[in-house]
Amino acid sequence: MFGLFKSDQLYIKVSSNYVEIIDVDKNKKVNGKSIEPFSSERLLIAEFSVAEDFMNDLINKLKRNNRSNAILFHPIDFVEGRISEVETRIFLEISARLKGRKVKIWVGQELTNKRVIEELNKK
Secondary structure: OHHHHOOEEEEEEEEOOEEEEEEOOOOEEEEEEOOOOOOOOOOOOOOHHHHHHHHHHHHHHHOOOOOOEEEEEEEOOOOOOOOOHHHHHHHHHHHHHOOEEEEEEOOOOOOOHHHHHHHHHOO
């Protein structure tokens, strides 16, 4: 019964006009380059609705259920040590629209599935 409320744990790596999404529980992934650019010369996500639609399409390819998601966003490009408050808000807003129940943002080296799960389970 408790499994009904379990979220899918997704690791979303975002580069310039490119996204890779990993379901860390099932070790399944999808990726792709957006036909319509969502990045600009200054922002990783400059065209919000384009990025949101593209990520939603990738998630729909990855999983068939309609459960909420625990999301760890990992911006790869346009990061010089940290991300700004505005960029954080962009990731939080997109997460909400991607059914993100729990959201974290990671800046640093790429993580293993195990580390993603650990980060998502931290309080």
